[in-house]
Amino acid sequence: MPKRPDDLVYAVDDRPPAGRLAFLGLQYAILLSVYLILVVIVARAAGASDGQAATLVSLGLIAAAIATTIQAWRGRFFGSGYLAPPVYSAIYFGPALLAAKAGGLPAVAGMTIFAALVEIVLSRFIERLRIIFQPTIAGLTVLVVGLQLGLVGIGHALDTPGETLPDFRWHVATALLTLAACIGLSIWGRGVVKLTSTLLGLLFGVVVALVGGVIGPSVLATVGGAPWLALPDLSILSYSFDLTLVPAFLAAAVAATVRTIGVVTTCQRINDAEWKRPDMENVVRGVTGDGLGCLAAGLLGVPGMSSAPSMVGVSSATGATSRIIAFATAAILLLFAFTPKISAAIIALPLEVAGAVLVFTASFMVVGGIQIIASRGIDLRSGVAISIALFVGLLTRVRPDYFERLPEFLRVFTDEMLVASLSVAILSTLIFRIGIRRTDALQWDAAGRTQDEFSAFLATEAKAWKVDADIVTRATQAVAEIATRLQEGHYVREPVAIDASYDNLRLDVTLRYRGQPLQFATAARGQEQAHEEASAVTGLAGFLHGAVADHASVITHGEEVTIRLGFDT
Numbered sequence: 001m002p003k004r005p006d007d008l009v010y011a012v013d014d015r016p017p018a019g020r021l022a023f024l025g026l027q028y029a030i031l032l033s034v035y036l037i038l039v040v041i042v043a044r045a046a047g048a049s050d051g052q053a054a055t056l057v058s059l060g061l062i063a064a065a066i067a068t069t070i071q072a073w074r075g076r077f078f079g080s081g082y083l084a085p086p087v088y089s090a091i092y093f094g095p096a097l098l099a100a101k102a103g104g105l106p107a108v109a110g111m112t113i114f115a116a117l118v119e120i121v122l123s124r125f126i127e128r129l130r131i132i133f134q135p136t137i138a139g140l141t142v143l144v145v146g147l148q149l150g151l152v153g154i155g156h157a158l159d160t161p162g163e164t165l166p167d168f169r170w171h172v173a174t175a176l177l178t179l180a181a182c183i184g185l186s187i188w189g190r191g192v193v194k195l196t197s198t199l200l201g202l203l204f205g206v207v208v209a210l211v212g213g214v215i216g217p218s219v220l221a222t223v224g225g226a227p228w229l230a231l232p233d234l235s236i237l238s239y240s241f242d243l244t245l246v247p248a249f250l251a252a253a254v255a256a257t258v259r260t261i262g263v264v265t266t267c268q269r270i271n272d273a274e275w276k277r278p279d280m281e282n283v284v285r286g287v288t289g290d291g292l293g294c295l296a297a298g299l300l301g302v303p304g305m306s307s308a309p310s311m312v313g314v315s316s317a318t319g320a321t322s323r324i325i326a327f328a329t330a331a332i333l334l335l336f337a338f339t340p341k342i343s344a345a346i347i348a349l350p351l352e353v354a355g356a357v358l359v360f361t362a363s364f365m366v367v368g369g370i371q372i373i374a375s376r377g378i379d380l381r382s383g384v385a386i387s388i389a390l391f392v393g394l395l396t397r398v399r400p401d402y403f404e405r406l407p408e409f410l411r412v413f414t415d416e417m418l419v420a421s422l423s424v425a426i427l428s429t430l431i432f433r434i435g436i437r438r439t440d441a442l443q444w445d446a447a448g449r450t451q452d453e454f455s456a457f458l459a460t461e462a463k464a465w466k467v468d469a470d471i472v473t474r475a476t477q478a479v480a481e482i483a484t485r486l487q488e489g490h491y492v493r494e495p496v497a498i499d500a501s502y503d504n505l506r507l508d509v510t511l512r513y514r515g516q517p518l519q520f521a522t523a524a525r526g527q528e529q530a531h532e533e534a535s536a537v538t539g540l541a542g543f544l545h546g547a548v549a550d551h552a553s554v555i556t557h558g559e560e561v562t563i564r565l566g567f568d569t
Helices: 018-034 036-045 050-072 090-123 135-158 168-188 191-195 197-212 217-225 243-270 280-299 309-318 324-337 340-347 351-374 380-398 400-405 417-432 450-465 469-489 534-546
Strands: 086-088 305-307 438-444 496-502 506-514 551-557 560-568
Touching (some): 050 086, 050 305, 050 324, 050 340, 090 280, 135 243, 191 197, 197 351, 243 309, 243 417, 469 496
Antiparallel strands (some): 496 506
């Protein structure tokens, strides 16, 4: 049972008073609405009219309300049960632009549905695909997405019309001052101001655009003339599937899965004062919920969404992590969706302001990606894999003509920077895992100072293998518990052999001895036993799983007893 942290004002299951609940819900709804800029840019890339773009914004708000509700839901198969509202993510932005240019809005919708289904399927195999979801590849994914978003943002911020016109300086000033405001508030701001620097910087940019005439009277008239209440036009919805876009959206689905794993784990940590390790069942439900939210976006014709670390950061800073806030946020988003004036205001946002905000957001993604890569340390294998993958990804933007000579089946992996980088990173990582496992052995007498001897042995190997201190501590505790029971019960007839091995994903410890198996009678009543020691073996495995090991198995052959422990990194 999670222990409530003292610094939380409203914990995950608390219900804030109605007034504060409405205010907190409005705060998240406004913050989430900022990311609708991406929907507008994709709509323009698809050649949509202002009316169609306004409809997409309304549909995007509905999809966001659905996705926010799903993630806060505490279901058996989906929903993390945390306040983790998803946003229109940079992860899907690049692929959505490709789809918009290749097949218009139908391709965006159809391929988003495909990506959502991929993420839902991946959620069921998170444990088995740990090689893909390790920090180096996850960090590279975030880094590349940040680079892509930054390039798009710079293009929108500086690609201003009328370089020879007298007011051109205001266009450049609007972009630069918006970016400066975001950066300044992020560096020197405190508390909620720091965490909402993107929103506050955007509002400042709008003010500058109004003063400089970048937002003209005609734009204001359009926003003012939009109705306060109307239903979205669902006739624009249509779907198509483009096989050539599969790699791009497949990579985006993998990236969204990685990001959601991190967000849900952060939510667990914030809401539990005694948090030690991720609850993987909850993570799986969270990733499934994220995929369902993305599916809702695709069905409503808008680009994909993914859980946002920034939103979780706001909840942590304010001390309000109640999942009830998510339902209030969803209700306000639905209200926004049926208010065309809000959609018109978002569409009227100058590209100079939007581009500056994208550059600011991208800078944090680049830094975040580097931090994730370095979180577990970088050895030669992972360093080479990341470097080559990044070089190939950049090459797709610097020299796209180079890849035109490749066979058609390979070119689909080089049309998009994220796809190229992620493909090379995964392939390189798999190749470099050849010979990666390191093994050493120790023999000790059960009557001796087992724990001290094993601790020294494992500490020496861990330093050479770069194993996390937490993993070493858990392994030492598990072996010490077994050793104590072996000594007290006189189960061992000769020295015990210990093998320790590590492959950057898991630390395996194997104990072999001749004697009697440890007795832990926990077999279920009426359960058929495979051999005379099955009850003890079942009990021991259950004990080890319940203690500190992630994986445990016990095998007996006569007097030969083998205990295997696995500790995930």
